[in-house]
Amino acid sequence: MNQNKLKISILIPVLNEENCIGDLLSHINDNSVSSSIQEIICIDGGSMDKTVAIATAHKAEVIQSKKGRAIQMNTGARHANGDLLYFLHADTIPPKGFDQMILESVTQGYESGCFRMRFDTNNPILRFFAWLSRINHSLCRGGDQSLFIKKELFEKNKGFNEGYLIYEDTEFIRRLYQHTKFKVLPDYVITSARKYREKGWFKVQYHFGMIHLKNYLGAGPDELYQYYSKNILN
Structure with missing residues (x-):
């Protein structure tokens, strides 16, 4: 598969994230290195602060959804036009060149995957649990590590289970482990503690x-x- 032809939709569920979303969108713009990002979609679950205005000012598309991260991410996936979906939390910062790393992984035959994770703290206990994210086992997965997946595979697996108000990322990823090769990329996202x-x-x-x-x-x-x-x- 020619990675130059693949397009990425970045999907960010948001709810009252005015303190995070502007920095994240600026970071994405400054640290993507390919021309493959087709769109950045913020799926808003009813923010009462300036989240929507800030996201719009940073040229992200904002769509409205019922509250609930699984519902919001499924809504974003249905709206997305890209070949690849990249789910990212509003308080998680991807590494420089993350888009190119995702594209290269997909061309190597991986249909889904994530990055390793670090917290924005030196707390030794949290650093240890973040270190475990390098292990390619479903027990070590979580939404803070972000998730890339081919849209076709996402639809085949019926997306996130909207019955889960928490743990939706882990439940979905565990299903992916049963049906496809899952790639843990060697670079790190930085997530807020x-x-x-x-x-x-x-x-x-x-x-x-x-x-x-x-x-x-x-x-x-x-x-x-x-x-x-x-x-x-x-």
């Missing part, structure tokens, strides 16, 4: 670990969200 700063790094990491365990033991989306609401949101 803001939730850890707000709630306490030990508390958040412990409860995220419990959510992983509950999912592994068979807990469904409602049980996971109830646990998340009780222990992390409150």
Whole structure:
């Protein structure tokens, strides 16, 4: 497959991200190196701040969606025109040349993949858990690592399960591991540790670990969200 002919749609679900979205969109513009980015779409779940105005000012397309990251990302995928979908959180910064790395990976036969991850902190515990992102196993995957996928494969696997209000990225990626080769690229995205700063790094990491365990033991989306609401949101 000729990578020069492939087009990438960057899809960013947003909800009240005025403090992040402008920097991310500027970074994408400054650090993409190919001509293959067809569009940047921010899927807004009902922001009450300046997110939409900032995204529009940075030349991103903004579409409206019901609230919920899985719903928003599926909405963006249906709207996208690119051959490849690149899902990116508003507080996650991709490496320079990320677009070229994605294109090269796809031409090598990988239909989906992600980057390794680092947090924007020197906290040793968070650095350790981020280090695990280099391991190519579904247990080490999460949405903060970003996700690229051929649109055809995304549609074949019916996208994100909208029953999941959290954990939607991991649930989808685990399905991908069952059906295709998944590539973990050697470069890093930098993701914000803001939730850890707000709630306490030990508390958040412990409860995220419990959510992983509950999912592994068979807990469904409602049980996971109830646990998340009780222990992390409150």
